[in-house]
Amino acid sequence: MTQQNLFLGIDCGTQGTKAIVLDASSGRVLGLGAAAHTLISGANGRREQHTQEWLDAFTEATHRALQQAGVDGQDILGIGVSGQQHGLVLLDENGEVLRPAKLWCDTETAPENDRLLQHLGGESGSLERLGVAIAPGYTVSKLLWTREQHPDIFARIAHILLPHDYLNYWLTGRAVAEYGDASGTGYFNVRSREWDVALLKHIDPSGRLEQALPQLIEADQSVGTVLPAIAERLGINPNAIVSSGGGDNMMGAIGTGNIAPGVITMSLGSSGTVYAFADQPNVSPQASVATFCSSSGGWLPLICTMNLTNATGVIRELFDLDLAGFNALVEQAPIGAEGVSMLPFLNGERVPALPHATGSLHGLTMTNLTRANLCRAVVEGTTFGLRYGLDLLRQTGLQSQSIRLIGGGSKSPVWRQMVADIMNTEVICTEQSEAAALGAAIQAAWSQSGEPLASLCDKCVSVDPASRTLPVAANVSAYQQAYERYQQLVATL
Template sequence: MTTTKLFLGIDCGTQGTKAIILDAVSGQVLGQGAAPHTMISGANGRREQDPQQWLEAFALATRQALQAANVDGQDILGIGVSGQQHGLVLLDDQGEVLRPAKLWCDTETSPENDRLLSHLGGEQGSLERLGVVIAPGYTVSKLLWTKEQHPVVFSSIARMLLPHDYLNFWLTGRACSEYGDASGTGYFNVRTREWDLQLLRDIDASGRLQAALPELIEAHEAVGTILPAVAEQLGLNRNARVASGGGDNMMGAIGTGNIQPGAITMSLGSSGTVYAYSDTATVSPDASVATFCSSSGGWLPLICTMNLTNATGAIRELFALDLPRFNDLVAQAPIGADGVCMLPFLNGERVPALPHATGSLHGLTLDNLTQANLCRAAVEGTTFGLRYGLDLLRRNGLQILRICLIGGGSKSAVWRQIVADIMNTPVICTEQSEAAALGAAIQAAWCTASADGEQDSLEDLCQRCVKLDASSETLPIAANVAAFQQAYERYQQHVATL
């Protein structure tokens, strides 16, 4: 009788790739690994990465995780991949990458997005047709941009994949996508769960883009088994099944057990995201709410802010502060940072919808211009953006019992308290902070069970494998809630001037 069932979960994010080894029987994470990525940046909002880096980071993080878990790669039964959403990976007919992948945080394609949006009939037309309002970060504007700026590359496109689709293609040789990640392309209808082929024909009448689309599979379906050469390179079992995988938000939902109504996951990463589970495709009339499909068979109403730990990190670098010192300074400053308000829109912003905005500081005086206040203002400003998004979800009728906090920022006790107070909602973290990698491993166990005809449901797996960290539970403090409400209103007034 097998006492362990081992799965590899991979999360290929903007800053790096994380790997975890999960025993789906005990629900324990046995080992982890991580490897960094670098970004290609330009002053015009260009944000790109070389997909070759992802493959190298995948291999390195996997080796580290296997070593940390002290397990043999031949015992891995399945692999699940979580990827940063919206990125565009273009391949030629040999399966070779044609140019660096444009990422979710790239705003160079804003003009193309504006033109596509007006072609769809504005925000309302986009909502009616696709169920989402396309934004500059989405994949569709990257296609139009490529056609106009790189016609030779465009004429060579044989496949167009999202980052996690590309990793699955590298692992298995099969090009597929699942509904969750596909929802963020801008050429997919979230209500009918189908590609919008007409929109691709409008971009290019030749039919080239339609032919380059991956096939769509269900969340519980495996893509296939790992290619022998890749299995050898990674030191993994060549019979290991590769799960459908998904976008990092969809996998983060699984990794926090957010697969039924009432739960909210909030991620404090490079970007900030807030999402809930819904079993119906209730499309919000608000353009900022993306009603994506989930990777668990339902929908995932979601808001995403473009600036979070990138903004707090910029302040830390400016003052050469390590994390503990930064957190100390945040805790020293009062709520509202003595009137200092930061609009942290260093990357432009999606929620609120200000793609061309830049960061700014307001309310500075000779008395309040301190390191502590600037650190505090960065944390408060980024968290106010999430509050704005959470209010949109609440207006959409979503019930919120508590917030499950993930991402780098969730490790800070002072930030957890700030979130609980600003949102006026209890906050708790999962024991496993790499929720997307955990979700990918859980989904791999689900796909493998489905393929083997076993009865291990996603609910069963989440119950066993998603563990809440009771010591992290943080309740809102009434006096703080009232003080933050005033500071939040001040933030909204500053945003209104933009």
């Protein structure tokens, strides 16, 4: 029997935490576990979470994954953590969490973001200085908001961490960060890979925020080993190393083998993301393109839409449909939904850049107002947003031979065909849909063993040949017309 090299990959997302057990020798995922989180929602777009829920879900998901894998937790050699990006976790000098974490989807700090953007000289000033245009979801406006709304809490800040940094801190007792997730803070320069300390001094001239920043480490470096009490709680080996980890998009890139130019990863989750590896920081003049660092030693130009399966889910609930029923109706309607267009900007939108937009329906007549057309229009509308973003990425010189599709929406053959046709590119799914958790486990193996990342990805990331979907020429031209209609409607906003 071959020696197993076991690694744990954790993905702490908005809706829950996933854990996988990976055998890096065979490249096989042996077990999966999951546990849910709840969201604190308030007026003004407040979206927060209690960090204790993450720790409880981390523990529960790990126990379930180990149990399903049928392995001894003492054989785990390393852990990698993927986390939702941009969230703000504040600790005092005793390492206690000061308030609930403000999340990526929180828009309560939009006024603070506007003021910071003005200070930077608008989107072009922000792009020039940081390499990214700060958006309301980024971490930096959350710091200014905390200073203004909770001065008592602000005065006690000893550590400023992102969600995955906080989980690493809980595991090891060390406060560190890596370049990929740090790119989404809004106080980090993606070209020089350094914190922008002057921007934090603008928020608080005392220099306290600078002292609260975690130390930056390289993607292949480990944070440390698991604290004995936490190892016992998780039921794993206390000598297991904890890798640098990263943001969910950065880990999803590793988990889809997207670590060299040519591959594009597209995630059809609550929100939609499209990203690809680059070996140079080619910062796009388009503010919608975030040229983040990758967690594999390069860069990861990325676009994110705010409305995807959350928008299709609303229509599904409206008509009280299960997934199969919804997909059947989408298939019944013709391409272009007989002239019905939906701009599905139910959450505002980041790509196209319309933060204050709302959702709308266009082109309705007495004859085309059917459930099937509305179901198709919402899927087309969300996918056109991804096409809009992919076109922006292609303008930066990005080449795409194929799109690797992940996320809940990728399980639908109807949607896969739609993506292939709208993007006019071959689409294929990876075998493991939990790409971020897989990427985190692969990164842990890279950090622990020193085996090249490319050979680990070759071994651990496999595509599902049955999901391979090629564009159909007639569909491509039909969708092009519908897409041009979408662009005209967006232009009027």
